[in-house]
Amino acid sequence: MNKQITSVQNPLIKSLLLLQEKAKARKKSGNFIIEGKREIELALKGNYTLEQILVCTDMFEDHLFIKKINDVETIEISKEVYSKLAYRDTTEGIIAVAKCKNHALIDLKLPKNPLILVMENIEKPGNIGAMLRTCDAAKVDAVILANTKTDLYNPNVVRSSVGCLFTNQIAVASNEDVIAFLNQNKIKFYSATLQNSNSYHVENYTKPTALVVGTEATGLTQIWRTQAYQNINIPMQGVIDSMNVSVAAAILIFEAKRQRDFKP
Missing domain, CATH: 3.40.1280.10 (SPOUT methyltransferase, trefoil knot domain)
Known part of the structure; x- marks a missing residue:
């Protein structure tokens, strides 16, 4: 994890917040947010494509899980950034950006x-x-x-x-x-x-x-x-x-x- 983001004003974080809040943003980008290790595992089993992984290393300690996810950009984020992005009350420290499917x-x-x-x-x-x-x-x-x-x-x-x-x-x-x-x-x-x-x-x-x-x-x-x-x-x-x-x-x-x- 070479890239780090510590500010909620970061352009990437702002774009991810839009994905959380606006259906229009999800439709335009073709991406959505997944929160939590179990959900990310199930998405991978369901053949969803991950674009990015955001990890708060102070909260998420399963480094082997991160290593298993190949060819996906992994970004370290601060607790402040994670709490801004997290949608659930129970926090785990990991979020993924994934591509939507067609569903025809x-x-x-x-x-x-x-x-x-x-x-x-x-x-x-x-x-x-x-x-x-x-x-x-x-x-x-x-x-x-x-x-x-x-x-x-x-x-x-x-x-x-x-x-x-x-x-x-x-x-x-x-x-x-x-x-x-x-x-x-x-x-x-x-x-x-x-x-x-x-x-x-x-x-x-x-x-x-x-x-x-x-x-x-x-x-x-x-x-x-x-x-x-x-x-x-x-x-x-x-x-x-x-x-x-x-x-x-x-x-x-x-x-x-x-x-x-x-x-x-």
Whole structure:
């Protein structure tokens, strides 16, 4: 580590702060920030390309880890600079700058009998991150963000997914393109909505399946409600008529996994 940065006014640090704060800056540069050793390890396993590593040597002591990352510029930064860049409350002392991926539908590699989660119009980064964690836990074959309102590389998505942004196959596309893709690949999609729906547990998800969830405030848009193979709901027994979208997605996903893994 020959290069050192000790000032938060350094032009590189200012540009990295913009990557943290502005989706426009991430889109323009094609880069985003990863914080933490585990997340960086998962990004490398997910074939992400690292541009730079920034290390606060007063805080990060795993020098062997740094040596394992070949051909990546490594910069030593001060505690002051690190605390300015760090997004999480718990600090580890290491940050990476990585290249964003394309996330095209055509790049998805699906097995013969895929299970897919489709998220439409999800606004809260924390919900996207939570669903990516569930999809990793259930080994869902792909995640598709349809008409997304949130940048996939928003630091809150990266943080809340605890690295599962890098462990899932992810595509981003319009509603129309996603529906065309599902139909072309003969994948039945089940839309989570109250309108014209059956209870989720009576449906059969053992064939190629996509589960579609929308925002808590407005639910799925009409195109998903009218073109679904079947609309499904999670029966509510309390006063409210909806639940957090990440919780709903987990219930649906693990019911599908239960059906697929069940051996009578």
